Amino acid sequence: MKLHFIYIITILSLNIQAQVLDKSWRAIIYQKEDAWFGSREAQDIADNVLLYQRDIGGWPKNVQIHKKLSDKEKRHLLKLKKETNNITIDNGATTQEMLFLSKMYRQVPNIKYKTAFLQGLNYILEAQYDHGGWPQFYPLRSGYYSHITYNDDAMVNVLKLLKELKDDTGFYAIKPSGETLQKVNKAFEKGIDCILKTQYVQNGVLTGWCAQYDEHTLLPAKARSYELPSLSGKESAQIVLLLMSIENPSPAIKDAIIHAVEWFERVKITGKNIKHVYANGKRVDKKLISDNNASPLWARFMELDNNKPFFCDRDGIKKETLAEIGQERKVGYAWYTREPQEVLDKYALWNLKNSKSKTRDLNEEYNITVAKDGTGDFVNIQDAIYASKAFPYQRVIIHIKNGVYQEKVHVFDWNTKVSFMGESREKTIIRFNDFFKKMDLGRNSTFHTSTVLVEGNDFIAKNLTIENTAGEVGQAIALSVNANRCYFENCALIGFQDTLYCTGEGYKHYFKNCYIEGSTDFIFGEATVLFQNCIIHSKANSYITAASTPKDQLFGFVFINCSLTASTGVSEVYLGRPWRMYAKTVFIGCEMKNHIKPEGWHNWSNKDAETSTFYAEYKCIGEGYKPDDRVPWSHQLNTSDVEIYTVEHILGTEFTQDLKP
Template sequence: MAFLAGMLQQSVAQEGENSWEKAQHQDGEWYASAEAQRIADNVLLYQHDNGGWYKNIDMADKLTSAEKDSLRSLKSKSVGTTIDNGATHTQLRYLAKVYEATGRKEYKEAFLEGIDYLLKAQYDNGGWPQFYPIREGYYEHITYNDGAMIGVMELLRNISKNNKPYNFVNAGRRKKAKEAIEKGLEVILATQVKVDGKLTIWCAQHDKDDYSPAKARAYELPSLSGKESTGIVEYLLKIENPSEEVKRSIRSAVKWFEAHKVMGEKVVWVKDTSYVEGYDRVVIKDDAGGPLWGRFNDIKTGTPIFVGRDGIIKQHLADIEQERRVGYNYIDNYAEDLLKREYPEWEKKY
């Protein structure tokens, strides 16, 4: 287990020539290359017997024979397989590209096992937990945080529509994918937070039973999430022939974003040798700054809140510890492109 613990501490996107991050964004012909297949073979090694993957692993790392043997011995250990931080649905997208380019059946088989894992992990109400098999605690919540559920639904939507490179998926699984995203849409609409009877946006995670905004880690309190809600709205915008309920959901969320954007402020990185990292992230006044939205926002007022590891709400980024300021993005221009381009283009249609 010591080997696996070390691997889990690696960054998903290292700066190496063939990092996992870069491997996901190559031209189509690259996925037929020996290097692409080497990485795909790694992806197969990291896949667990239940079809899922752990998170925060650079799949492009070159593995020794001993490391490969260690991974094979861990395949039956399913505790920890997850959709958090892009895990599982990201590996599946990669395998589909390499299968399309090479036709190697082992990539197809692993992909289909991963899809079965995602379909099995979905709650009956349409939501997805952060970990499957279920891990007790906040991991059980319906998880929008870090694009987890939306990442899964985008993949399943492409499969249901028989889009490339997923057009090798059989009709039975395509049907199940369509049913899964339909249930997922129902819970997205049901979890949109109402304040004084008006729809707003979403929390990063919601209770799986009563759908209320839910707490995760100490600094992730029940709140309205600018980042995660942007991703949800972007998903909704791509629905063909949206229902009136979907239209109302989109317009309500956009109205909230418009009403709660922060102007006249700017987020900057500054050198600061008083910290080990040598830098800090600060918010400064700037007449041309904005729009910005909080990662977490007070449910009643919609104003950004800043919470460190002590779990206490502060009003300014500078009020929380530097480790959190540089390690977590509390305020950014999350919905800027949504408001400037994506939503206006959608509104022209509907």
């Protein structure tokens, strides 16, 4: 019985050790159980770490350091101590061994761990170029190994380590001397300066970063044959996350982050996914497939002049698609990434925390200027709203200069009588990228996705664009209007599903000379809304409106003299379907292209809605206007019917008297 028990314990011990040794070296370093680093097994591995460290202070890469060493292997490693070849920060080398030693020292405060850690730190400080960058290998090797290396986050990993030390966060158990910390602080500042200097300027606009740069000219450089000079979605993401972690960032750092986020929005790939193909348990192919439910992708390599993704085999010849390169590189390299999504997810909070900076004192409280270039009172629209009077006696006019304002904007219910006066519809752009699944706040997540949310009565907006850039990912609102007497003129509202939400029982909204585009139900809600001389553009075969008009409300959505257009290939669009039973939608004198279905209206699979809704048209024109083919439960108005469809009747005289800002 006793022997049997000993046998079981022995087997269990072997299994526990096997569980550790079967892990990768990186997995062991980052495991969460801190107490394990005080174990005998951890100390044995730590001895290996010390053996692999060279006298210069760094470590080689791609070594499974935790694997048990024979006496012969140990003697060989001792002979290599003075060697300086192949010592690197690439693939996490050196920084990850230093982290392991720090975790060891926290549990077992042996001076040998601290000494080795500080040797590693000295190696990192010595390897830095005067301009702030780090080479992939040090001592320097010829070829791309000497380039400033962002590839695989090499330089970012170093800067993260230095930041933890200089900020004295306690993340590392080993604290350098005061003199060394001064060097650490200087090295970090030089590293950030290098990052700012190497942010790529495309047609005069800051974008992202390349994977490596020439150490002399600081220009984008080539690495391996298939790693050509290019903008990188992956490496840029980790650089921006590092910049966003800096407390009290300088204007230059803020500018770098803002432009990088705007670039991520421009170059993201939506409606696509990566499919891995396996045979006999081995990955044999990788394909880019259509998937409207997939989260956005970013290309690993993009052209420097136009952001177009490209792919390469070991012959170094650019290809336009993943399918054009050979199986070995196709399967064996990460050509796409989702890492920038973390940047976009964290940006709103960062922006809220760091962008509240007035450029000068607010001299006129009823006239405020917002300008991205710092020439106004604020650089962000939301900051101007925070500074606006609550329930003012006169109108607060916020002048918004041309620029892309990457932010969620909320006009609170106490911010009444606010006007957004854009410099131009084409160049004054407010955009963000929230969508239903991203918000993940339950069944009503749609209503949290707005780029701009208006809750203050008597709001006016002119000459600007409001956009939700999430793409074809489901519900994603560009503009939500939940306030009374709101007026929009010469504005563009751009999105896909649920672009414009007009709500509030009894509330009235007016859109004049506006451009509104979307795919499904892209104009929806319960408010009374007049659309006059607007372009309503469908981007998919779906539904334009989804009204939820309250039962006793006289008007729902009214379109007068609007033009209904569609993207190429769109040919089956309904004028509307009822989100709620008493939906009211009327088109008067509108031009309808041939994408409008002959039946015109849909009951949303609810037969009862056919008797409770009010869907009507009057003297429309175009190939899509086919009154004789409309569903029998819709209406064609006559001259006497349309007499009530005037601005005054629909919106009321109180509304129409205060349209001017």
